[in-house]
Amino acid sequence: MNPELDPELDLGIDRVIRAPRKVVWDAWTDPDSLARWWIPAPTVCRVDRLEVRPGGGFVTRMSDDGVAFAPHVDACFLVVEEFERLVFTNTVDSRWRPANPEPVAMTAEVVFADHADGTDYRVVVRHGDPAARDLHAELGFADGWGGVTDQLARFVESAR
Amino acid sequence: MAQCPAELDGVFLALADPTRRAVIHRLGRGPASVSDLAGAATMTLPSFMKHVRVLESNGLIHTVKSGRVRTCLLNRERFAVVEDWLARQRRLWDERTDRLEQFVTDPKEENTP
Numbered sequence: 591m592n593p594e595l596d597p598e599l600d601l602g603i604d605r606v607i608r609a610p611r612k613v614v615w616d617a618w619t620d621p622d623s624l625a626r627w628w629i630p631a632p633t634v635c636r637v638d639r640l641e642v643r644p645g646g647g648f649v650t651r652m653s654d655d656g657v658a659f660a661p662h663v664d665a666c667f668l669v670v671e672e673f674e675r676l677v678f679t680n681t682v683d684s685r686w687r688p689a690n691p692e693p694v695a696m697t698a699e700v701v702f703a704d705h706a707d708g709t710d711y712r713v714v715v716r717h718g719d720p721a722a723r724d725l726h727a728e729l730g731f732a733d734g735w736g737g738v739t740d741q742l743a744r745f746v747e748s749a750r
Numbered sequence: 751m752a753q754c755p756a757e758l759d760g761v762f763l764a765l766a767d768p769t770r771r772a773v774i775h776r777l778g779r780g781p782a783s784v785s786d787l788a789g790a791a792t793m794t795l796p797s798f799m800k801h802v803r804v805l806e807s808n809g810l811i812h813t814v815k816s817g818r819v820r821t822c823l824l825n826r827e828r829f830a831v832v833e834d835w836l837a838r839q840r841r842l843w844d845e846r847t848d849r850l851e852q853f854v855t856d857p858k859e860e861n862t863p
Contacts, residue, residue: 609854627849
């Protein structure tokens, strides 16, 4: 419900998904379903905690071999409105301990609404200021990371 | 999701030099020999080789020796680590949404446990 979005720090996704709102909600809130799409294959996702309620833990781990699992997300739900909205943050972990998450602190708001073709699915991810952002200044890239990325994209595209 | 900071440092260190950026720029158009690349730089070959080694040890290029000619090639995949951090987060969420969409719209998924 807070529309504030800083284009330097935040991102928004707005997609119509051709499936009923409840199906999309269930894909998010059922651990076995979430594990199927949360991390790109072939990396294996394990959902350790998915307590879909305000204050509930959200913990996923990932593995390249299906045996050794590394931390992925350790977050906490802030807002849960059934079939309508999920808000979670990794700045407070699943045990409510203040965290300094890598690579960047964020709060994600996921909104599910009915649409004639299925579900109007919107995500707003609000980020903290990642430490890595300062790296370009240290290295003297006057145009910042965006400029470097554009340049590199041009270098790489020019050969295609 | 997380980038290894040491890896990122190395890539940026490699790119924080005009000679090395010029090499990357040239290799964007295709492979080139060390001697051709060195010819465009205003320094001795041993000095230039140091730059080549920095680029190679940080994975931005690789080199192949054939007879007396050492050819440099751009390692394009490596540039993903210097992608703008916000663009990277956006790609992560875009791809995540692609997978969610596929999961809920693929009829094969419906009856799988």
